[in-house]
Amino acid sequence: MKKKLTNIIFPLINLPTPSNISFMWNFGSLLMICLMNQIMTGLFLAFHYKTDINLAFQSIINMNRNINFGWLIRSFHANGASMFFIMMYIHISRGIYMNSFNFKMTWIMGVILLLLTMMTAFVGYVLPWGQMSFWGATVITNLLSAIPYLGNSIVIWIWGGFSINNATLTRFFSIHFILPFIIIMFTLIHLMFLHMTGSNNPLGINNYDKITFSPYFIIKDLIGLIMFLWMFLILTLIFPYLLNDNNNFIMANSLITPNHIQPEWYFLFSYSILRAIPNKLGGVIALMSSILILLIMPILNNKKLPNNKFYPLNKIMFWMFMMTFFMLTWIGTQSVEYPFIEMGQIFTIMYFLYFFLNYYLMKFWDKMI
Structure with a gap:
């Protein structure tokens, strides 16, 4: 033993x-x-x-x-x-x-x-x-x-x-x-x-x-x-x-x-994404996608250098993504009314865009090297 x-x-x-x-x-x-x-x-x-x-x-x-x-x-x-x-x-x-x-x-x-x-x-x-x-x-x-x-x-x-x-x-x-x-x-x-x-x-x-x-x-x-x-x-x-x-x-x-x-604070970013979509089914799909989109990150990672430390534009993008996450969390605590609906929609677009823009910025930087 x-x-x-x-x-x-x-x-x-x-x-x-x-x-x-x-x-x-x-x-x-x-x-x-x-x-x-x-x-x-x-x-x-x-x-x-x-x-x-x-x-x-x-x-x-x-x-x-x-x-x-x-x-x-x-x-x-x-x-x-x-x-x-x-x-x-x-x-x-x-x-x-x-x-x-x-x-x-x-x-x-x-x-x-x-x-x-x-x-x-x-x-x-x-x-x-x-x-x-x-x-x-x-x-x-x-x-x-x-x-x-x-x-x-x-x-x-x-x-x-x-x-x-x-x-x-x-x-x-x-x-x-x-x-x-x-x-x-x-x-x-x-x-x-x-x-x-x-x-x-x-x-x-x-x-x-x-x-x-x-x-x-x-x-x-x-x-x-x-x-x-x-x-x-x-x-x-x-x-x-x-x-x-x-x-x-x-x-x-x-x-x-x-x-x-509203749900507990740790769900608020997903809840804001759900509220941002006027269609019920679309909101549910967006809610699930806010988590499942993390699964595509290994696929969208074809670059010359090994780490974000070597990609200044991607570092800026990352901190913008962090700001988006915190803003969506805050918007989730607010009432469903103007201007929070429109803000939620803008930050929802920014949230999902990060995963794709991050990839293209890497490619752009690789070409400059």
């Missing part, structure tokens, strides 16, 4: 790693910490949660008020989801900037992980059974009715009836509980492909100057972990409701519609 464990652990701690990778490579390990936090806190919350539309909201209040450290576990879980997405978005942004999508299978597994995480977060957001939980679930699940021929049947099947009810809540809870274990499986596949190719590096070159992962990068990851825990504890203990929606402190009421229905 000891020999088997040694055979597993030894290759991990002695993995040859490029000597020049920076702190921007810390976010993969931080995502693992976030995933473990979500699974552990979610397990304890599941002990006390009631999958009943009449009791779900009260069970959340009971956790906060009557269960020992229930308020802390719930705060860790709710804010842990936000930190998970912050770390994930930074991890993906670093991958785009440093051309990590050259490792095709690792990149594809990463995009699948993003989709699974978003699905898990969406069904989890419904469980507190607050006003925004209920109406967010109603609006988003209704989008599936845009699918030709089968749409309405799929929506009724997901709901378990003709409206969101007990069956819906039970199904969402079951999905929310099982998906993290599927995410673990895909994470292991993601790591397997990463260990087959090795890590990328800031220069994007085949770097033969490598050192062992232990102790150098374990220490670097620990420093990153300390900084992450510092930010996470400030958010959790001092500003626990900073990223929550006020309407979710009110029990779900199907007779009262909130003035402005």
